[in-house]
Amino acid sequence: MQTAVSAKADQAFSYRRTFLLGTGFMSVSVVWGIYNTFLPPIYDKLVSSTLLVGLIMTIDNILALVIQPWVGAKSDRTWTRFGRRLPYVMVGMPLAGVLLLGLPTAATWGLGALLLFTVGMNIGMAVSRTPIVSLMADLTPSRFRSSANGVINLMGGVGGAIALFLGRPLESLNPAYPFYFAAVVALLIPWFLRLVIKEPRELPPTAADDGEESIATVAGALRAIVFGRDKSGLLLLFAIFSWFIAFAGSEALFSLYGQRVLGITPGEAGQTLLFLVGTVILFAVPAGWIGQRVGRRRAIMAGLFLFGLMFLILWPLRDVGLIRLVLPVGGVGWSLVVVNSLPMVLELGRSSEAGAYTGTYYVASMSANIAGPPLLGGLMDVLGDGVLFLLSALFLGIALVLMSFVRRGEAAEAAARPAV
Structure with missing residues (x-):
């Protein structure tokens, strides 16, 4: 059985740990790459206005603006047997994965059903993203966070490339297959993170640590x-x-x-x-x-x-x-x-x-x-x-x-x- 990788506040920077954590951000990029490439043509068949398609495709940014900051602050005050951030990832991404599986079918039910699935999927992704990024800070001493964020961004780019290079061949086999692929990634990666990452109770200090009570929101x-x-x-x-x-x-x-x-x-x-x-x-x-x-x-x-x-x-x-x-x-x-x-x-x-x-x-x-x-x-x-x-x-x-x-x-x- 694979041993979870943990971090202590004084631990040196670990590329291995950061690359493992980066699979979470990679999965986010895979999902968004598929979503942004293959969902607009589906909506284009259901609505007559390109403007309306564009407005629908901003749902992710609007929900992210509302949900991501709140979830990030909420995760600061969370501690469970699964950790501080991972519970949100383990709920949000599988929710998004299940709804991604249903997006192609929902399109055959009409615009209302497709919108419902789209909003639900975006909520799941919004719940997941800030905890994944915050986990990098929890696992990385302050002086190494630029290097860690570089690795995270690299993994995000790899995820986008995977979506780009696999999406079209999958679509040529079946228009639903790109969504199924993204769904499988969203369903599996949270459990992979659960196996390989152990969240620390003790967090690496920052320049602002002063012993005062933390800001809650x-x-x-x-x-x-x-x-x-x-x-x-x-x-x-x-x-x-x-x-x-x-x-x-x-x-x-x-x-x-x-x-x-x-x-x-x-x-x-x-x-x-x-x-x-x-x-x-x-x-x-x-x-x-x-x-x-x-x-x-x-x-x-x-x-x-x-x-x-x-x-x-x-x-x-x-x-x-x-x-x-x-x-x-x-x-x-x-x-x-x-x-x-x-x-x-x-x-x-x-x-x-x-x-x-x-x-x-x-x-x-x-x-x-x-x-x-x-x-x-x-x-x-x-x-x-x-x-x-x-x-x-x-x-x-x-x-x-x-x-x-x-x-x-x-x-x-x-x-x-x-x-x-």
Whole structure:
């Protein structure tokens, strides 16, 4: 029988443990990859409006904004024989898996049934995500969290690639098979995590640990960030919101930009984006190393500069070949940003508040994911399609300025750790 891998507060960073935990995030990416690729065509057959299909496909972000922060804070105050975070994963992902199995059949029952299954599946995934990410913080000493988050992001990229490469062949056999595959992953991975991960009761300290009573809710964490004397946390959340506006907006509108400005098909636009996404995945682990060695804030600021520079170079370009050559520069930059930002947010709170502060991260990022596409799309309507990359660079510049004033979020010093 396989022995569970546990962690203590003073334990050194373990790649093996982090890769095992990363299977949880990999499974999340498999599910979303299948969901985002194969569900819209099903809805397109049931409704006549592309706008309505787009609105339906934002259900995941809306539910995530409502549910993920609450579940994260709730898991901070949970302890069962299964652990602190895993109970939520073991309930949420299997629920999503069962409903994924039923999605193809629900489509034959009509729009109402399909919507019901879609909402239920999204609730299950929203319940699971924050506890999986918070578990990384529980298992990893503060100074190694950038490296750990790099591994987690790499595994997420692997999950997305699995969905991309297996989804189409499975669909060619049977349109329901991609959903069945995602369902099996969602049903099995939580039990795999239960077998190989043992949650610690004692948590690794952060720079904010002071012996005071923990904040119980995301609202409490947000109040502490907004009304605290040091505004670094507030500036950091606004920076996160700003850079996700740039990323989410440009990603969602790139296929439209490709058609109207570059004269390429949506399929060619998707292939072009792989040059960015592939680099983000490949550079995830090195981005964690860099954040660990030079500091998270410096790594993020360098990443914002590179990502913004990419957009400025892309703005006048109309040759797809040249665009594909430039995109990896932004991929390196974006990897530096996303890998090191969550560890900075976690450092704002105590070790016992990882779920609540992970929730604040998702409040900022999910709000931007919801607002980014319509905001940039509306500005394109007014200013012209060609301004997409310039607008993205502008929001990244705002984020860079905000980050220059952030003074908290680096790893807790090893010397400050209590003896065990």
